[in-house]
């Protein structure tokens with residue numbers, strides 16, 4: 001089924017398996033009481049082990065622990081773990097609760113690992129260290145930079161962001177990373193560069209979804225240079241106070257919270273500066289439904305469903321969607337002279 005994962009997902013669908021959603025329900029309160037963003041990964045892990053004990057859940061064994069933190073609870077130590085947790089930038093505030101980590105890390109769109117939401121286990125096959133990122137195109141000097149070098153060149157900060165999928169579900173998440181503008185500065189683009197084009201890795205041996213040849217792999221996304229310079233555009237290297245779990249698009253992905261989620265490309269391996277507008281993965285598949293701009297707007301329906309409301313993950317609450325996903329103050333100016341452009345699809 002085609003359409004940023006929309007076709008097989010109904011508005012009210014919460015696809016987490018039963019045992020997992022029950023567990024998530026059970027651990028919901030302690031999850032927030034821990035305040036993970038300010039705990040080290042080890043503390044978080046120990047706290048959780050303690051929790052499991054205290055709550056008499058130890059008997060549920062490995063499966064339960066994995067459900068508590070899909071993909072990392074028993075994973076190898078990350079070579080960049082020492083950088084976390086980063087200081088929270090308090091200027092990014094939310095109007096609703098954070099989505100529990102257990103929920104966000106077991107409900108993902110990552111077509112490289114399957115066209116459904118339960119890809120977290122499959123995504124663990126991705127080898128994210130070492131990880132090279134190519135920077136090329138209209139730059140002073142094309143380069144290849146190792147992720148572990150890059151992430152130590154720019155100070156990390158934590159931001160609480162909203163995320164609105166084009167499928168009409170939404171989440172909130174504490175991302176850690178650095179402004180995209182810092183990476184642009186490092187890349188030194190020429191004045192002729194008008195767009196930044198991002199590409200995800202290509203490795204069908206590991207990412208079984210990439211064996212499906214009717215998709216135009218690798219995943220591609222793009223923004224204008226002006227959008228890349230907006231402070232909200234964020235390169236994400238971590239979430240919930242530790243390095244990114246693979247299902248979130250480790251080791252580095254984008255977050256563009258005023259745009260539909262498909263613009264926030266994961267597991268980036270190439271960044272190109274260009275004077276031609278990139279054609280993104282979903283635009284390439286269904287140009288009538290997924291445009292270049294894809295700014296959130298409740299008044300512009302997707303051709304197959306309304307965008308007026310969204311379903312908040314975990315609580316299931318339906319709330320009104322906001323123009324630019326609530327970030328209009330920061331981004332509306334980017335578009336003030338673009339009346340003819342389809343800014344909202």
Ligand SMILES: Nc1nc2c(c(=O)[nH]1)N[C@H]1C(S)=C(S)[C@@H](COP(=O)(O)O)O[C@H]1N2
Pocket residue numbers: 004005107108109110111112164165166200219247248249261262263264265266267
């Ligand atoms: N490479 C790649 N990036 C991607 C996707 C994808 O399938 N592949 N899905 C997009 C979509 S549709 C959404 S909603 C978000 C989901 O991010 P999350 O799984 O961290 O919530 O990632 C976006 N980035």
Ligand SMILES: [Mo]
Pocket residue numbers: 004109164165166167260261262
């Ligand atoms: Mo999405």
